[in-house]
Every structure is written in structure tokens, then in C-alpha cells.
Amino acid sequence: MVLKLPIYLDYHATTPLDERVLQAMLPFLRENFGNAASTEHRFGWVAEEAVASARESVAHCLGASKSREILFTSGATESNNLAILGAARAYHKKGNHLVTLETEHKAVLDPCRAWEKQGGRVTRMKVDSRGLLSLEALAAAIEPDTVLVSVMAANNEIGVLQPLEAIGSMTRERGVLFHTDATQAVGKIPIDVGRCGIDLLSLSGHKVYGPKGVGALYVSRARPRVKLEPLQYGGGHEQGMRSGTLNVASIVGLAKALDISCAEMNEETRRVGELRQQLLVGIRTHLNGVLVNGDLAQRLPGNLNLYFPGVTIDKLVREIYAEIAVSTGAACTSASPEPSHVLKALDPEGDRAIRSVRFGLGRFTTSAEIDHVIQRFATARALAHLTH
Numbered sequence: 001m002v003l004k005l006p007i008y009l010d011y012h013a014t015t016p017l018d019e020r021v022l023q024a025m026l027p028f029l030r031e032n033f034g035n036a037a038s039t040e041h042r043f044g045w046v047a048e049e050a051v052a053s054a055r056e057s058v059a060h061c062l063g064a065s066k067s068r069e070i071l072f073t074s075g076a077t078e079s080n081n082l083a084i085l086g087a088a089r090a091y092h093k094k095g096n097h098l099v100t101l102e103t104e105h106k107a108v109l110d111p112c113r114a115w116e117k118q119g120g121r122v123t124r125m126k127v128d129s130r131g132l133l134s135l136e137a138l139a140a141a142i143e144p145d146t147v148l149v150s151v152m153a154a155n156n157e158i159g160v161l162q163p164l165e166a167i168g169s170m171t172r173e174r175g176v177l178f179h180t181d182a183t184q185a186v187g188k189i190p191i192d193v194g195r196c197g198i199d200l201l202s203l204s205g206h207k208v209y210g211p212k213g214v215g216a217l218y219v220s221r222a223r224p225r226v227k228l229e230p231l232q233y234g235g236g237h238e239q240g241m242r243s244g245t246l247n248v249a250s251i252v253g254l255a256k257a258l259d260i261s262c263a264e265m266n267e268e269t270r271r272v273g274e275l276r277q278q279l280l281v282g283i284r285t286h287l288n289g290v291l292v293n294g295d296l297a298q299r300l301p302g303n304l305n306l307y308f309p310g311v312t313i314d315k316l317v318r319e320i321y322a323e324i325a326v327s328t329g330a331a332c333t334s335a336s337p338e339p340s341h342v343l344k345a346l347d348p349e350g351d352r353a354i355r356s357v358r359f360g361l362g363r364f365t366t367s368a369e370i371d372h373v374i375q376r377f378a379t380a381r382a383l384a385h386l387t388h
Contacts, residue, residue, distance in 0.1 A: 007369045008325045011302055011362030012156050012184060017253075018209035018363070024256040025211065028249035036246045037237065047248045054255035058216050061258045062201060063192030071217045071238045072251050076183040077107040079202035079217035080150075082242065083179045084111040086228035087148050087200065088120060091177070095145025096120040099138070101152070101162075103127050103342045108150055108181055121145075129346055130295035131160035139170060148177040148200075153185035157342040157358055158294030159303025161189065168197020177226060183207050183215075187261030188269070188300055193218055199226050205250065209363060210257030214250035217242075272361050273301040275370050279359060280304055282374030287386040293343060293356055302361035305343075307352045308383065316357070316382035324373055327358040 008016075028050060034043030036051045055067040064070065073079045088098060100112055102124040112122045123141045127133050133151065142149065149171050151162050164180060171178040179200035182191055186201075187208040193201055201218035205211050219241070220226045234243040261268075283306065284290055293305040308316070313328050320326075328340075339353035346352060359373075377383060 003368055003372055005323050006321075006325050007323065007373060009359045009361060009365065009369075009373065010325045010327050011360035011365075012159075012207075012358065013327060013360065014206045014212065015209045015362055016364065017211060018257060018260060020260060021210055021253045021256045025249045025253040028252050032248075034248075036248055037235070047246075050248055050252050051246055054251045057255040057259050059218075061186070061262045062218055063194050064218055065194065066221055068239070069218055069221050071219060071242050072246060072254075073215045073217055073242055074213055074247075075206075075215035076181060076202045076204035077215075078242075079204075079215050080105075080107045080179075080181055081111045082217055082228060082231055083200040083202060083219075084108065084148065084150060085115060086231060086241070087177055087179070087226065088115050089229035090227040091147040092120075095143075095147050097123070097143055097146040098148050098150065099123045099125065099141045099146055100150040101125050101127060101133055103131060103155060103157075103345045104150065104152055105156055105181055105183070108152065112150070127345055130298075131155060131158050131293075131342070131346055132295055132298065133162055135163065135166055135170065138167065142170075142174050142176055146174075146176050148179055150179040150181070153180045153182040153191065154189070154300050154303075155294070155342060156184050157340060158305045158346070159184070159300035160294040161185070161298045161300065164191070164196040164198065171199075172197045172223070184300060187258055187265065188302070190265070193220070197223075199223070205254035205257060208254075208257045208261045211250045211253045214247055214254045216254065268363065269301045272363075272365065275361050275365055275367060276302060276304050276359075278367065279361070279370050279374065280306075282370070283377055286374065286378035286388060287383055288388060289386055293346060293352060302365075304359040304361070305356055306359070307356045308386065309351075309355060310385060311355050311382055313355055313357065316380060319380050319382050320376055323376055327360065328356065 032046050034047040036047040038044030055070045058070045059067045154161050168178050177199045181202045183204045186203045199220045204215040228241050230241050237243045289309050291307040343353040
């Protein structure tokens, strides 16, 4: 079998659309093109029923008790903004303090910064050298006027998993809302919003082999019912919290993608985890001194972020880009020349932020591809001083 190049190992940036998802979407791009808000005729009814079914599917995947707890958005960035700013504004009479991590995605950090500009306060917690938060430090960070804690389920750069259940237990006990950006985690690890005490959860379709431009926000209607101040107005769609004509075809695709990911999660976790181990062992066999960024045990199965001491990463990427697609930072901040804020947080005085590569393995990654990547890295001129 001839290996097809280039090899895609950037699944944390985005994922290819699964053919099964495309087939589910096609009818709603063609004959079933109705507006889900047009309830006077069959075209609208079919669209409305499809959205309702999708809402049930997404709720089931997250362990939500009610389908009405799912709001459809344009993606996780919008979901994060609505969760953070919407909650902060809705509960401003209780307090104006938010708590988050300094390693969060910019789609969390930037809304927090916007809240500060509006007069609010934000505590950005540090993480340890493995990328994990301290529960003791979190307990100390929660103040009487704290309204929300936002901690991502899985980091988009280093794949580290935070202890959601412990965080949820703490926030529930303190009467504080718990939001998690679960964009990288949903469909890859089990997440149950009830068991984890999650009040708000963001996700995106294109990270789970679904379409781009669609996402969802889980908003708890119990324990207690969460209030949000809308960020946009114009029609009262999505229970008045997110106005705008629904993207029916993409919503159907998102639900189908999550159905597949959740159904195949156990086998995919095993398979991708084995490929990651193959990659790590192979690279370390040929290259000296390569280190893993972040905790290797508490990690997404398809994530491997490696530090190559003394290597000029730009030179390495230029050498391999025609054959291998990897990342040296977060895709959503690639327009910025600044080093990774996540790796800087793990290694404030070191150079990991400018000498690391993120490998993202996924559904269509093969063992033959991993073998080729290992061999290509072993022979890369930019890595010559690390070879055995």
C-alpha cells in the first residue's frame, strides 16, 4: 500500500468530516432546506424535528437530563463567550469575580479580559510543571463574590486532563458556577455533566469529525437553573439566549458526529493510545533528550506534545512541512508570533515554548503513517544533534 502524503497529525486544530456525518447532513442541504423556526408548514416541521432530535443526541452524549439544556451556537468560541460573559452579567449582583487557569484557550482568556475591562475581577491560576491545577489553590482562589470558575476539560496544546469531578464538587459546595471548555475532550473521553457537577459546557463540531461553524453550549436547568444574559438579540431563538436562524444541516452533522464518537470511544481510545505510544517510543529511540510536555498519564489519548532541546523549530517545520502536518502552537492563535502561553506556564524560565511540537493523532491515523513520521524525524537535518 502506497503511503499518501502529506500525513495529517494536527487533529487538535481540526478534524476531517466523517463520511457518515456528511451523508446525514446532505438531505438538509438539499430537499429538507426548511427554517426550523417556520412552524406553519412541512418544510419547517421537518427542520424543527431534526433540530429537536439533534438536541436529544447531544444531551445524551453529555449525560444531560433534559434536551432543553443544549443550546446550539456557531462553535466553542461563541459558547465560551456566552457562558462566561453571559453568566458574569446575569449574576453581577452576587459578585464580579471569575476564576480560570492561565493555560486556558484564548476563547476563555479573552472573554475574561473583556470582563475585566467592564469592571470585573479575574483570578488566573497557575498550573504545575505537568499542566495540572492544584485543588487547594482553587479552593483558596474562590472568594465570597466569585460567580464562576472556568477550567477546560482537556488542554488543546498539551492534552492534559483536569479533575472535573473534584472541581465540580468544590464549586457546588461553595455555590459557584462551574464552566468547562470541553472542546477537545467531548467524544474522546467520557464526560457526564451531572456526575461532574458541570453547570456550563462548551463544545465544537469540527473537533469531533463534524462540520465547522457549529457548536453547542450545555446550560444546566437544575442544581440550580443557570441564568445567562444573551450576547446577541433578534428573534429569541434558543430560548432567548442565542438569536439567529439555526444552521440545521450543521446541527444534524454535529449530533451525528457526537453519536459516532461516543459510540466508538472505547475502541478509538485504545487504538489511538497505542499509536501515540508507538510515536513516542520511536522518536525517543532515534533522538536523545526529547521530553514530553505535560502529564503523560492524565492526557488525551491522541495528544503528544514534545520538547526538542536546542532545536530551531521553524527550521524543522520548513524541512518536514511537505510530508507531515504538525503544529508548534494553538491553531486559533497562529496569527500571533508570540510563543505558546501554555508551554510558558509549564516552563516559565525555560525555552519549551519555542522548541516544542504538538502531534495530534486521530480517527484516520495509521500505524504506517506513524512509522513514516518517526523515520522522517530521525533523518531531519534540524534534529541532527539529537540523533543517537
